[in-house]
Amino acid sequence: MNHGNGKLWTTMWPHNVLIASGDYIQPDGSVWMKWPWWRSVKGRLTVTGRRLDADGPPLTAEVPSGYGNRGFQPSGITFPTEGCWRVTGAVGTARLTFVTLVLKAERYWPKAEAAP
Numbered sequence: 001m002n003h004g005n006g007k008l009w010t011t012m013w014p015h016n017v018l019i020a021s022g023d024y025i026q027p028d029g030s031v032w033m034k035w036p037w038w039r040s041v042k043g044r045l046t047v048t049g050r051r052l053d054a055d056g057p058p059l060t061a062e063v064p065s066g067y068g069n070r071g072f073q074p075s076g077i078t079f080p081t082e083g084c085w086r087v088t089g090a091v092g093t094a095r096l097t098f099v100t101l102v103l104k105a106e107r108y109w110p111k112a113e114a115a116p
Contacts, residue, residue, distance in 0.1 A: 007094035008045075009038040017101045018079075019108070031079045031102055035061075041094045042069040047077060049087035052099065056081050082107075 003012050013019070020031040037045055047061035062076040079085055079102045088097040 003096070003098050004038070005094075005096055007039070007041045008089050008091060008096035010089065010096065010098065011036055012098065013100065016099060017103065019103050019105050021105045025104060025106075026078070029081075031082070031104065033077055033079070035075045035077045037073045037075060037089055039070050039073055039091050039094075041091050043091040043094075044069075045073045045075065046090050047075050047087065048090070049077070049085050051081065051083045052086050053084040054081075056083070059085060059087065 003010055018031070018033060020033065024031055024033055026032055035047070037047075039045060045063050047059075047063060049059040049061075050056075051058075057080045059080065060078045064074065067073050075089075077087065082102050082104055084099060084101050086097060086099050088095055090096075
């Protein structure tokens with residue numbers, strides 16, 4: 001489940017499908033998820049991305065400081081909608097790109113309705 005190129009690595013969801021439970025659905029309907037990265041090159045990580053299967057706003061990412069210039073770097077990625085997304089992490093000239101499908105679990109596993 002690791003994906004990398006010798007300069008940057010990340011961990012992928014099984015089969016590159018992110019299934020977001022209700023805890024990760026924001027009030028506006030977007031999906032927010034923690035996303036880990038590892039850097040063997042020095043520098044600050046940036047994360048960008050766009051939806052591939054329909055028009056829509058780009059994803060947004062938070063990359064907190066305090067993790068040094070190398071090694072582990074957490075991020076928080078907000079996907080504005082479900083769909084197929086291309087995500088790129090970059091540190092200096094090093095780039096790592098992957099594609100993931102973002103789905104909301106409730107669409108596929110609805111909550112049990114309360115009995116009357």
